[in-house]
Amino acid sequence: MKSIFREVLRRRLGQISLFTRLALYLTALFAGFLATQPVNQQNLDATFHPPTRVTWHDGGLAVRAYRLVDRSGPHYEVIPGEFHRVRLFAPGFDYKLLGLVPMKRHLLQAESPEARLYLLGSDSTGRCVFSRLVYGSRVSLTIGLIGITITLFLGLLVGGLSGYFGGRIDFFAMRGVEFLMAIPSLYLLLALRSVLAPRFSSDQMFIVIVIILSLIGWAGAARVLRGMSLSLRRRQFVLAAESMGQSPLRILRLHILPNLASYLLVAATLSIPGYILGEAALSFLGLGIAEPASSWGLMLSQAQNIKIFMLNFWWLLTPGAAIFVTVIAFNLLGDVLRDVVDPRMKTQ
Amino acid sequence: MPLLSVENLRIAFHGRERVTEAVKGISFSLEAGRTLAIVGESGSGKSVTALSLTRLLPEPPTCQVTGAIRYRDRNILDLDRRGLQALRGKEIAYIFQEPSSSLNPVFTVGNQIAEAVRLHLPEVKDVQGRVVEALRQVGIADPERRHSAYPHELSGGMQQRVMIAMALACRPRILVADEPTTALDVTIQKQIIDLLRELRGSAGMSVILITHNFGIVQGFADEVAVMYRGQIVETGPTDEVLRRPRHPYTRALIGCIPRLGARQHRLSTIDHAAIAREMAAQE
Structure with a gap:
């Protein structure tokens, strides 16, 4: 684990992405300190104020x-x-x-x-865009981490077990997965969101969105992990472990899981952007984080207004840039990690 | 009373459309401290027989095993999961053909041997010392340093020595060596066989050697059972079988051993049609 970290740091792209992420997470952690104004403080005398x-x-x-x-x-x-x-x-x-x-x-x-x-100007109700951006980073940065944890946990549980045990367990688990994958995810998302909507406050909504996103996302992960554990199952070292008298759970933990670890690490890093974008899309459609709380997708949805394009209030598009930087940083790190843990897949 | 006796063992694989009987009612027995070689070509059912000894084959309905495998007045086919796990590795241990794929690539070899020790001998306090001792026993130089090597850092012969160390770490009563030398080159083959012979003697262990190569059977096994198409066609003391093979298939197998300096233009292969004719004629 330590050597992976060192290897990542040895590469230029790895350094860039790691430091970008470090900066982003520090921003999220110390949002209150960095913000110049309270998130919800409006000022109707200073709407669309330039930076x-x-x-x-x-x-x-x-x-x-x-x-x-x-x-x-x-x-x-x-x-x-x-x-x-x-x-x-x-x-x-x-x-x-x-x-x-x-x-x-x-x-x-x-x-x-x-x-x-107003370091980055103000929005239609005179709220500080910079402060909202800083606070909004909390949503975008944590949603990926929590989401991928739930997704990989479910994927590993269902995929790993069905690949290892095979037979009937495998059959039913995979049909379930296929059923889930057959539903167009955007509609499922919208349906789930509207069913769950009225019962949650804005804070709880955040957790609900994470859960919805990962409930949709785990099927793909389960399928890949099932394939991997199926092929590991046939490897001779698993038979050797069995012939030594190790129990199935022990074999899963000691022999299957560590061999999946490098894939899990890369998959996790590479699919975090999906969650960030998913949250942004939901909030953009008005189904995610609700006002007056702040998130990047929500801020972008306010920038849809034609007036903003006509009058060139570019600072309202900065959340887009923030999403871009975050997603690129995660993708770069994922690429670098993949090169490090699996030299055969080298991109250069 | 033999240590292990197999009676009328049948192994059948149930496919989607048909049932394939890999082993068709074989019986053999193994005395304590003796070595039995099961010889046969690929597909003769010898590896499946080896795996069935501790029920390592797929579960029914995919695979049906009938008959009896008696080990110290217990029938292995009646054991539950717990009983099997206690048996595997502790009483009956395995070495497989491909040492490189039998070792888990993500752990050091020392870790993997320690795993076996912790599993079956929880009373051992100095696991590390036991690992080093096991590695030294199989002739690995500098075991204090080598135990932290990863499998890919070792040569094939070294890897097979590690597998042997792992199998022997818990002092099993029976060692099943399933083609232990097939993946190794000839000089290493001899070293591994010599090592097995030496360890067998010092531990008083019984060995079941699965092979297709009569060359390594000679001078190693006390008894030979020749398997052909899921049946044992000939069995007896090694020297006698080698000197006076009765079954045409045994003769053909022995004839396949290449000899240095023999005036022979082609290597002989097994002519199954001829064997079938001879078998029919014998009956």
């Missing part, structure tokens, strides 16, 4: 002052020569560090309430 320019002024960091020129646009203008002081590690709104420790300090805070500190 504020942070400059060096008078021996410290400062933001330029803006003036609303045309409310219908809306259109803002920089007031020349007017600045608001911003400070690093300054006290601001209350939050809980890692969800436990009550804190007030933030990375960046404006001194006066007049200042408009």
